[in-house]
Amino acid sequence: MELHELSISQLGSLIKNKEVSIPKLTRYMLDRIEKLDSAYGCYITVAEEKAMEQAADVQARLDGGNLDSPLAGIPMAVKDNICTKGILTTCASRMLYNFIPPYDAHVVGKLYENGAILLGKVNMDEFAMGSSTESSYFKKTFNPLDTERVPGGSSGGAAAAVASGEAIYCLGSYTGGSIRQPAAFCGCVGIKPTYGLVSRFGLVAYASSFDQVGPLTRTVSDCAMVLGAIAGHDPMDATSTRKRIPDYTKALVQDVRGLRIGIPGEFVDDSVDEDIRNAVFKAIQVFSEQGAECKEISIPVMEYVVPTYYIIALAEASSNLARYDGVKYGYRTSEYKDLIDMCKRTRSEGFGTEVKRRILLGTYVLSSGYFDAYYKKALKARTIISREFGRAFEECDIIMGPVAPTTAYKIGEKINDPLKMYMEDIFTVPANITGLPALAIPAGIDRNNMPIGLQLIGKRFDESTIFRAGYTFEQTIGSNWTSSRMNNQVNNQVKNK
Amino acid sequence: MNREKDYEVVIGLEVHAELATSSKIFCSCSTEFGGLPNTHCCPGCIGMPGTLPVLNKNVVEFAIRAGLATNCEISGFTKMDRKNYFYPDLPRAYQISQYDIPICKDGFIEIEINGVKKKIRIARIHIEEDAGKLVHDQWSTGSLVDYNRSGVPLIEIVTYPDMNSAEEARLFLEGLKAILQYTGVSDCKMQEGSLRADVNISVKPKSQEELGVRTEMKNLNSFRAIIRAIEAESRRQIEELESGGKIYRETRRWDDEKGVSFSMRSKEEAQDYRYFPESDIPPVIIDSEWVEEIRKSLPELPETRKRRYMEEYGLPAYDAEIITSSKALSDFFEETVKNGANAKTASNWIMGELLRLLKEKGVEDDSIPFPPVHLAKLIDIIEKGIITGTIAKKVFDNMFDSGKDPVAIVDEQGLKVVADTGTLLPVVKKVIENNPGSVADYKAGKTKALGFLMGQAMRETKGKADPKLINQLFIEELEKL
Numbered sequence: 001m002e003l004h005e006l007s008i009s010q011l012g013s014l015i016k017n018k019e020v021s022i023p024k025l026t027r028y029m030l031d032r033i034e035k036l037d038s039a040y041g042c043y044i045t046v047a048e049e050k051a052m053e054q055a056a057d058v059q060a061r062l063d064g065g066n067l068d069s070p071l072a073g074i075p076m077a078v079k080d081n082i083c084t085k086g087i088l089t090t091c092a093s094r095m096l097y098n099f100i101p102p103y104d105a106h107v108v109g110k111l112y113e114n115g116a117i118l119l120g121k122v123n124m125d126e127f128a129m130g131s132s133t134e135s136s137y138f139k140k141t142f143n144p145l146d147t148e149r150v151p152g153g154s155s156g157g158a159a160a161a162v163a164s165g166e167a168i169y170c171l172g173s174y175t176g177g178s179i180r181q182p183a184a185f186c187g188c189v190g191i192k193p194t195y196g197l198v199s200r201f202g203l204v205a206y207a208s209s210f211d212q213v214g215p216l217t218r219t220v221s222d223c224a225m226v227l228g229a230i231a232g233h234d235p236m237d238a239t240s241t242r243k244r245i246p247d248y249t250k251a252l253v254q255d256v257r258g259l260r261i262g263i264p265g266e267f268v269d270d271s272v273d274e275d276i277r278n279a280v281f282k283a284i285q286v287f288s289e290q291g292a293e294c295k296e297i298s299i300p301v302m303e304y305v306v307p308t309y310y311i312i313a314l315a316e317a318s319s320n321l322a323r324y325d326g327v328k329y330g331y332r333t334s335e336y337k338d339l340i341d342m343c344k345r346t347r348s349e350g351f352g353t354e355v356k357r358r359i360l361l362g363t364y365v366l367s368s369g370y371f372d373a374y375y376k377k378a379l380k381a382r383t384i385i386s387r388e389f390g391r392a393f394e395e396c397d398i399i400m401g402p403v404a405p406t407t408a409y410k411i412g413e414k415i416n417d418p419l420k421m422y423m424e425d426i427f428t429v430p431a432n433i434t435g436l437p438a439l440a441i442p443a444g445i446d447r448n449n450m451p452i453g454l455q456l457i458g459k460r461f462d463e464s465t466i467f468r469a470g471y472t473f474e475q476t477i478g479s480n481w482t483s484s485r486m487n488n489q490v491n492n493q494v495k496n497k
Numbered sequence: 498m499n500r501e502k503d504y505e506v507v508i509g510l511e512v513h514a515e516l517a518t519s520s521k522i523f524c525s526c527s528t529e530f531g532g533l534p535n536t537h538c539c540p541g542c543i544g545m546p547g548t549l550p551v552l553n554k555n556v557v558e559f560a561i562r563a564g565l566a567t568n569c570e571i572s573g574f575t576k577m578d579r580k581n582y583f584y585p586d587l588p589r590a591y592q593i594s595q596y597d598i599p600i601c602k603d604g605f606i607e608i609e610i611n612g613v614k615k616k617i618r619i620a621r622i623h624i625e626e627d628a629g630k631l632v633h634d635q636w637s638t639g640s641l642v643d644y645n646r647s648g649v650p651l652i653e654i655v656t657y658p659d660m661n662s663a664e665e666a667r668l669f670l671e672g673l674k675a676i677l678q679y680t681g682v683s684d685c686k687m688q689e690g691s692l693r694a695d696v697n698i699s700v701k702p703k704s705q706e707e708l709g710v711r712t713e714m715k716n717l718n719s720f721r722a723i724i725r726a727i728e729a730e731s732r733r734q735i736e737e738l739e740s741g742g743k744i745y746r747e748t749r750r751w752d753d754e755k756g757v758s759f760s761m762r763s764k765e766e767a768q769d770y771r772y773f774p775e776s777d778i779p780p781v782i783i784d785s786e787w788v789e790e791i792r793k794s795l796p797e798l799p800e801t802r803k804r805r806y807m808e809e810y811g812l813p814a815y816d817a818e819i820i821t822s823s824k825a826l827s828d829f830f831e832e833t834v835k836n837g838a839n840a841k842t843a844s845n846w847i848m849g850e851l852l853r854l855l856k857e858k859g860v861e862d863d864s865i866p867f868p869p870v871h872l873a874k875l876i877d878i879i880e881k882g883i884i885t886g887t888i889a890k891k892v893f894d895n896m897f898d899s900g901k902d903p904v905a906i907v908d909e910q911g912l913k914v915v916a917d918t919g920t921l922l923p924v925v926k927k928v929i930e931n932n933p934g935s936v937a938d939y940k941a942g943k944t945k946a947l948g949f950l951m952g953q954a955m956r957e958t959k960g961k962a963d964p965k966l967i968n969q970l971f972i973e974e975l976e977k978l
Binding site (some may be wrong): 082083089091096099101102103105200201202203204205208209235236237238239315316318319322323325327328329339340343363366367368371375 | 540543544545546547548549550551552579581583585588589590591640642769771773776777778779
């Protein structure tokens with residue numbers, strides 16, 4: 001196997017045993033990006049110089065015995081809405097085309113402490129608004145498994161980079177479905193942690209009450225390792241938890257005996273692609289054989305989930321994105337009459353269509369006369385949905401279903417149909433509305449050889465249980481089963497390009 | 498007929514007070530006034546993407562203190578909200594404030610007008626952040642923004658429309674200012690903008706029950722401006738109504754230099770602030786134990802202090818009122834008394850010479866240029882007869898200008914009382930010789946003339962002569978004639 005196909009722990013032992021130096025591994029990854037990225041378009045910024053400096057520095061720390069972390073020396077990439085000190089952070093928007101933060105996001109700081117090597121910043125939908133990475137101002141990202149298809153979104157660049165071996169792992173961000181859905185589309189593992197588990201400091205805000213940062217990786221154990229490194233209290237984020245963070249790697253055991261897994265009927269109805277439904281049924285069989293107790297449950301409020309999510313998220317977004325007015329940083333229009341004119345022109349020119357659509361919708365639902373009918377009602381619905389999920393969790397430990405109703409679709413297929421695009425989020429948004437943790441893992445392929453994602457939703461702050469179930473599933477159907485097949489598929493795509 | 502007499506003016510106030518916390522409401526930047534532009538700023542203060550607000554607990558405590566001191570109910574559960582509007586001085590384009598659940602509500606302050614007590618009800622007190630400041634007209638290329646004030650904590654105190662004259666509004670504000678200063682909630686320096694008020698005014702014929710249409714007056718930077726604005730606006734409204742016109746709900750801007758206000762925007766143009774909950778800051782639970790702790794730590798408030806001055810020190814109500822209306826002045830008085838001065842005498846010096854000099858020299862009462870112990874010493878040496886009253890005033894002036902110890906001033910300038918006959922007798926004789934007219938008057942029974950003669954002798958001795966001795970010497974010498 002080649003270096004880029006290895007997991008974090010495999011690379012970790014190579015580094016530890018001095019079979020590969022960190023600078024050499026970093027150089028290898030940078031060369032790979034250089035060679036492949038014109039085909040996939042994962043990166044907005046490659047931080048080559050900085051990565052090599054970091055590599056030398058981390059190698060020295062490691063050699064000096066000043067570093068003990070499984071992430072030491074592992075090259076990774078970060079979604080471009082997560083602030084990196086001294087490195088361009090654009091949110092894939094013209095609005096921030098020149099924004100270089102003077103601070104690191106809390107999660108980036110944590111990874112640096114652990115000796116992670118930052119390769120660069122990966123592409124996304126503009127301001128994380130989208131499910132296909134087609135709304136990026138800079139470039140499109142192609143699905144490495146089939147370059148005619150989207151990688152999903154909004155963390156599409158992150159998922160594509162992990163799938164194509166342009167990064168060993170990535171940090172993505174999650175508001176609607178933005179980690180799990182691209183993970184599913186690209187055959188990766190991704191987790192949306194419990195709201196509050198990971199600090200949001202330095203994550204450019206989209207919808208503050210939903211946003212979370214989470215890792216995209218190739219395996220469940222990689223995912224557990226990265227999450228363990230970034231989770232925990234941060235005094236700079238008042239919504240971050242003070243709970244003690246468990247060692248998630250301890251949850252990586254192949255044992256689901258007695259675990260109660262609920263499958264909502266609403267998650268496997270006719271709206272879901274048949275191949276995906278079958279993959280879920282297959283997963284039920286796998287878990288049952290391993291001793292879990294699978295049962296059908298019902299969550300009748302599912303039909304309200306998407307509208308509730310979009311009303312609240314867009315309301316928050318309209319306010320969070322109001323700060324981009326050309327006054328302080330980022331894009332400013334070149335010609336203007338006065339202050340108001342400058343602000344108007346800057347915003348008209350700096351934001352793309354989808355962002356403007358969402359700002360308008362969000363402004364509308366908060367406006368006087370509409371507030372009660374939309375925003376207030378959505379808040380109530382959010383409470384009811386949370387309550388229903390809470391009740392469902394009285395009879396099971398995990399709620400299982402597909403990540404998305406379809407696998408990766410063709411580029412351009414849905415971009416002009418926002419409603420269809422929004423409905424892509426139906427199975428991922430419940431975890432966001434309720435703040436629950438949810439893991440996406442590969443669960444086979446469909447008739448087009450595109451990966452199918454399985455979703456495991458857990459109880460609040462119970463990431464350990466979904467990691468255990470995910471690990472068990474991954475081990476049962478074969479460790480790296482998807483990725484070795486994936487590697488061949490990726491290589492074929494490169495040849496075709 | 499005086500038309501104004503037929504109308505009642507109805508006034509409500511919205512007062513913004515800057516809290517005296519050392520750091521800002523959502524970050525650890527300094528709240529200090531002044532400083533070069535954009536030096537008391539962090540990425541959060543300028544709304545950089547990814548930064549998050551973390552509520553300063555001291556701000557919550559200060560607001561509770563203000564609430565308790567103004568008889569408010571403290572909310573057990575409160576939360577922050579976003580008020581959305583675009584303006585370059587507001588870096589996130591939303592102000593983090595409180596909308597439907599203010600931290601304090603339903604309080605009051607009592608004022609006394611023409612000997613009658615009146616309660617002015619407070620509807621709510623909420624916490625919020627200040628914005629930055631646009632600086633215009635200094636550069637040909639455009640305006641610049643200074644974000645030093647961005648994120649400085651404020652409380653907004655909203656009253657019911659319970660005031661009916663500019664005088665009542667002034668009394669309320671004086672009372673509020675004293676309370677905020679006593680509790681250490683705010684230093685209330687209007688010239689630095691740490692206390693600002695918007696005034697809602699309407700007028701109605703006295704016979705009418707329902708309130709008239711109100712206007713809101715902004716940009717009031719001093720008590721004087723507030724009073725003038727209220728007077729001008731109520732007059733404008735009455736004249737408008739009397740001439741058959743109509744009052745429109747609008748926001749008006751006061752121009753203190755010209756003494757007029759002009760319309761800023763009408764209600765139709767009023768902004769929709771799209772308030773909604775601030776999810777970056779979890780709701781604040783205020784337990785009653787904490788509130789009680791804060792209540793216990795509250796200092797003596799102006800009203801209590803005033804009563805104590807009257808009862809304990811026998812100060813007249815007027816003096817007690819004036820001194821306690823300013824925490825700085827009142828503290829100065831207390832310290833002077835603590836240093837051994839007679840309270841009544843200390844009060845007289847403060848009410849007279851001190852207030853006069855502060856006003857004359859334009860010095861704020863929190864910047865009195867000498868310590869209270871100096872006033873106590875001055876009173877002491879007067880009482881001991883070491884200096885005369887006339888000299889004491891000169892020493893006081895000197896103390897105010899130089900900040901020196903009064904004893905040192907007296908020593909340096911040789912101002913001690915002259916009380917020996919050997920020095921004073923020649924002076925008395927000289928005065929008698931030079932003023933035959935007055936001497937004749939005295940001899941003719943006009944005892945007033947003695948006063949004049951004594952004054953001359955005092956002048957000769959530059960006020961240092963012991964008045965008792967000199968009086969005695971005059972009487973003796975005049976008898977001899």
